[in-house]
Amino acid sequence: MFSKVIKVYFKQSSRLCSTKSNIKNLLENSATFVDIKPQHSEQEWATLPYPEGSKPRVQGDYDPSSKINPEDTSVILFPGQGTQFVGMAKDLLKYPMARDLFELANHTLGFDLLKICLEGPQKELDKTENCQLAVVVTSLAAIERLKEERPNAIDKCVATAGFSIGEITSLIFSGAIPFEKGLKLVQVRGHAMQMACDEIESGMATVFYGPDSRLGYACKRAKEWCVERGIEDPECTIANYLYPHCKVVAGNLEALNFLEKNSKEFKLKRIKRLPVSGAFHTKLMEPALEPFRKALRKINIEDPIISVYSNVDGKKYRNAEHIAKQLPKQIVKPVKWEQTLHVMYERGEGTHFPRTFECGPGTSLKSILKQVNAKAWDNCISIKA
Template sequence: MNAYIFPGQGAQFSGMGLDLYENSQLAQELFEKANKILGFNITDIMFQGSAEDLKETKVTQPAIFLHSVILAKTLGDSFKPDMVAGHSLGEFSALVASGALTFEDGLKLVSQRALAMQKACELQPSTMAAVLGLEDQVVEDVCKQIDGVVVAANYNCPGQLVISGEIEAINKACEALKDAGARRALVLPVGGAFHSPMMEPAREELAAAIENTTFSKPNCPIYQNVTASAVTDETEIKANLISQLTAPVRWTQSVEQMIADGATLFTEVGPGKVLQGLVKKINRASETISATLESNN
């Protein structure tokens, strides 16, 4: 069974999407439509902007979403997922690719999500840190002992977990985790504590937008970050999507469940190969490939 997976923030690169724009009439039309919806020419930043330009939150999230979704749409008949999943932001790409959301609604929600997250980051300084070489349970236990907000945010693969929370609490947790035997506990260059209670203001704002958006039954099950299980019910999809901003991304568990449910090939749709690397660390036997425009030829 073929699982299609969609990357999240951090996968962006200068020049992303230009090959799609130059080689596909459909891609060109969708990029132009995106410029109109967003009210600025995101294509200029994606195709010619610097890495610094692409880092701006209002740009990063829509840019990665557009690259993934437009690539999926250019695959035409060869795009036949048995299941889909996306890492954090990538869940929105997965929902559009599987037909649960329209391209337009998906882009609007991603844009609103980016701005809401930016606002939440500005309300209270917060951050994230990558922890390598410890079991999940040990990281969770250490976080519980720290004063202040610090929680497990991204279960990326065995031995790689990202924690999220208040700056002081994260710094204390990093020291405690090193004492507990972590190979590394490194504060990340991010704007805030994503997938933690610190994102509650963003969750409330996005919840209203999601409630007012029409969702359809997806063409195949989507393995959502919050539950790490197959979901096809629109009401359930919405509820999980609303919870996502303050809940952890259970990527390890999602991939394990997809494999248990029959996934043998994981196709990454979008910029970079980060998710393929994580899949291999979760299960070395799984086959992984990148979706390319050529698949349509």
């Protein structure tokens, strides 16, 4: 047992040295964020939802003096990592501005992101540094489809939120972060998080449970089990709050294996692994924080034109300064999506709900909304990619 602990210690020490070296290289070679001058019109995103100088919009329900009818407004939601699939964006290419958006993304990033979306392979698309970019650009391309099919949904949008990486999509959409610089930010985030994933084998799993389940205790026992086997400072915690009796747990692979093997003991109904490469939104992502903060400081963040809600606490961003301070926390803090939906759709009795549009790959956010607020779900449409 002692020799096993020694081996684990030296293995983790080696990884720590490698992590420090990787962080140093990433900081030195992170995106320059120099403004890119488009070579031709196809490399400009000419249809930014909210032109410079637009006046901020707010949801009528939060302003008692407002006479805005909620049914005449809309809310737009953007999905996160894990929704990607080979062939995504294919149905969007018939919309000229969606094609132009990918053209600009390819030019900005220096590689063919669209080809990875369309052709994969899945293993390549699932890499954190690729799938985060793919989900963001595909989601914004879905906005171009929404503009074509339902222009009022954009014109009368009053609020937006995104799940995990989708939060950066929502900040780009709201005008708080420029598109090209937003992509560079996502690129740094993806590389930094993949770097953290490579240092410690970890993952995520959706857990379905009942009122008599002991999920918190199960996570505690999983960490104790890891410590007993020589794993230093293991993690096993709730990373995503989805809806009642459904959460995502993230941590060391050994901890997730423990939960799966002992699910009956803790009365967990079902555990489903997610197609991600690490324990996102936990302390295991701490190596990604400094590269992301440095990249974020290179961006001139603006006050968003519409309300944007933070994953960290479910509350609305107050201004650009608040975004700069709060956004990095999202990498290591759990996504409080259920709480965010409660805040976004809080209404007085008898008050109507806005229309909701989920823009991006998959329909996961619409499914979650049904579990949290069935009345709001009645007016929700997925703009599929």
